[in-house]
Amino acid sequence: MLSIEGLTKEFGSLVAIEDLDLELEPGEIHGLIGPNGAGKTTTINLITGDLAPTRGTIMYDGEDIAGRSPTDIANMGIGRSFQVVQYFPEMTVRKHLRLASRDPTRTVLSAFTPRTDYTEKIEEIAETAHLDGRLDTVAKNLSHGEQRFLDIAMVLAMDPEVILFDEPAAGLNHSETEEVRQIFEDMRGDYTMLVVEHDIDLVRALSDRISVLHNGSILTTGPPSEVVENETVKEVYLGE
Numbered sequence: 001m002l003s004i005e006g007l008t009k010e011f012g013s014l015v016a017i018e019d020l021d022l023e024l025e026p027g028e029i030h031g032l033i034g035p036n037g038a039g040k041t042t043t044i045n046l047i048t049g050d051l052a053p054t055r056g057t058i059m060y061d062g063e064d065i066a067g068r069s070p071t072d073i074a075n076m077g078i079g080r081s082f083q084v085v086q087y088f089p090e091m092t093v094r095k096h097l098r099l100a101s102r103d104p105t106r107t108v109l110s111a112f113t114p115r116t117d118y119t120e121k122i123e124e125i126a127e128t129a130h131l132d133g134r135l136d137t138v139a140k141n142l143s144h145g146e147q148r149f150l151d152i153a154m155v156l157a158m159d160p161e162v163i164l165f166d167e168p169a170a171g172l173n174h175s176e177t178e179e180v181r182q183i184f185e186d187m188r189g190d191y192t193m194l195v196v197e198h199d200i201d202l203v204r205a206l207s208d209r210i211s212v213l214h215n216g217s218i219l220t221t222g223p224p225s226e227v228v229e230n231e232t233v234k235e236v237y238l239g240e
């Protein structure tokens with residue numbers, strides 16, 4: 001599905017990502033964990049094209065997308081969420097989702113035909129993202145948790161195949177985190193998901209496989225039960 005080989009990113013003399021190999025299997029939820037500064041956000045930024053790699057390949061749909069523009073990569077079906085939610089305070093949830101919606105059949109010519117009606121799609125997405133009943137609410141009036149769900153909903157509106165999540169539960173309380181877990185559980189199988197997250201209980205509960213990033217390289221990849229029992233992982237990450 002998405003296959004990364006030998007990915008390296010240098011910032012001047014700092015090697016943030018070094019010879020990283022990572023494979024996402026179709027439909028899996030893949031957790032990416034690691035200590036602060038391990039390179040998790042940089043990895044996401046390299047996949048999305050927000051950063052250009054120093055070396056390495058990112059194969060997706062038979063093409064090496066490493067170094068392509070963020071717009072190209074998003075149009076190919078790779079969506080992302082951000083650590084900090086980006087929204088327009090005065091705009092309704094519905095409008096956010098309409099603007100984020102992507103019509104793959106839309107061409108320059110279709111600018112002259114009526115716009116696609118996304119009503120049904122938007123209602124489905126709102127339900128998945130626990131925002132049904134909030135479609136006509138402006139973003140600033142959503143709770144903190146709901147604003148994060150809006151972020152997830154906006155990614156869904158883009159019809160991606162692969163979604164990269166950067167700390168989707170950051171700053172959420174226990175019950176909101178549980179809602180994120182339920183939302184992802186509903187999405188399971190419909191998308192290939194890479195989830196960077198510090199809440200280890202959430203990552204364990206969700207992930208089909210977990211990769212541990214340490215000093216810019218993958219230390220180990222495997223099912224959650226194996227990874228959390230790995231002695232080196234306990235030492236470098238879980239602090240045991």
Ligand SMILES: Nc1ncnc2c1ncn2[C@@H]1O[C@H](COP(=O)(O)OP(=O)(O)OP(=O)(O)O)[C@@H](O)[C@H]1O
Nearest residue numbers: 011014015016034035036037038039040041042043
């Ligand atoms: N634009 C940049 N310029 C220079 N150094 C950077 C840049 N972005 C990241 N780094 C460095 O690269 C390393 C990896 O950072 P990154 O943000 O990817 O880590 P992370 O695992 O996401 O950390 P955290 O869990 O704290 O979010 C760090 O040493 C960071 O200081």
